[in-house]
Amino acid sequence: MDLQLAGRTALVTGGTKGIGRAVVEGLAAEGAKVAFCARTDTDVRKAEDELRAAGHDVTGTAVDVADADALTGWVAASAEHYGGIDVVVANVSALAIGTDPDHWRNSFEVDLMHTVRMVDAALPHLVASGVGSVVAVSSVSGREVDFAAGAYGVMKAALVHYTSGLAYQQAGKVRANAVSPGNTYFEGGVWHGIEEGNPDLYATALGLNPTGRMGRPEEIAYGVIMLASPRASFITGTHLVVDGALTRGVQL
Template sequence: MDLQLTGRKAIVTGGTKGIGRAVVEGLAAEGVAVAFCARTEADVKEAEQAMRADGAEVIGSAVDVGDGAAVTAWVRAAAEQLGGVDIVVANVSALAIGESEENWRSSFEVDLMHTVRMVEAAMPHLERSDAASIIGISSVSGREIDFAAGPYGVMKASIVHYLQGLAHQLAAKGIRANTVSPGNTYFDGGVWQNIEQNSPDLFNEAMALNPTGRMGTPEETAYAVVMLASPRASRISGTNLVVDGALTRGVQL
């Protein structure tokens, strides 16, 4: 099926590894021009070069999304370089587990406010698009109480609330807004690999909760994002799409 994404323009945060990189690669494979950012310049350059070598039309930038002015400036520059924005994917998380004041602050600025600032900076361009789509990466920790209860879970839940609100507010303008909530996602250099190496008991406990017997891959979550970004998903807005291999047991009504 043609996802009708060829020629579209997207901005993605956290595009050098894990889910973010898989999203950039997935969109690019469908013919989308993608501007992405991440915090570390060396990682940005490596990812940009590798994806361009594979034929992707991508532009990488080093940005600390916890810096509000930097996020806004990046979105505006990316829109100018791309010639507009049709798709916004807010992916970065501070991954702040634990209820210290510093974790609350970083989770608020990085998880929630980078999403808000991205959307606000991109809005003039989204309003000119004929197939605008906003997607925030939340988490199953935002819909149930688990080991990440506290700053991480609270801010992930707030992203769902924020984007569902936007879906209603922007529906008349033809702008869709959704969230994707992954379960445990394993990749090299990711949080679960780190837990596996340093907290094997927690890793084994988490693994045992997965009825599929494994954790997810970044590509599996990226598929959901690319699908929601597609104009084919024109009737899907205000949805929190859970991608967890039946990990969570709560009924989503």
């Protein structure tokens, strides 16, 4: 099925690793032009070189998304470079799991406010697109209380509420949806580190999923890309859980 993304422009934060990298690759494979950012310049350059070598039209920039001016400047520069914005994917997380004031502060600025600021900066372009779409990457930790209860879980829940409100406010102009991944494993990722540093926690987390495994970045990215696609023209205000039946709450 043609996802109607060819020639569209997408912005992705946290696009060098894991879910974000898989989203960039998936969008680019559909023919989209992708501007992505991440905090570490060497990671950005490496990802950009690899993606361009694969024939994709991408532009990578080192940006600290907690820096409001840097973030909004990147959005403006990307829109100017590509002539507009059709898709925004807010993927970065501070991964601030805990209850100290710094955890709350970092989660608020990175997980929630980077999404809000990015969307605010991109919104005129998304409206002008005619098929504008926002996808925020949340977490199952925002859906139920788990080991990440506290700052991380609360801000991830806030992202779902934010996108639902945005969908209502921009109905008929811009779509907005949230995707909540379950535990996602990739080399160099959080669960890879936990597997090596805290094998008991890793075994416990792995045992909770009835599929017997964790998700792969490309499996989460599929949900993001599907919702970003103009094919999903009547899907807005939705919260898509991609977790292999890890969580057991019924969404009504």
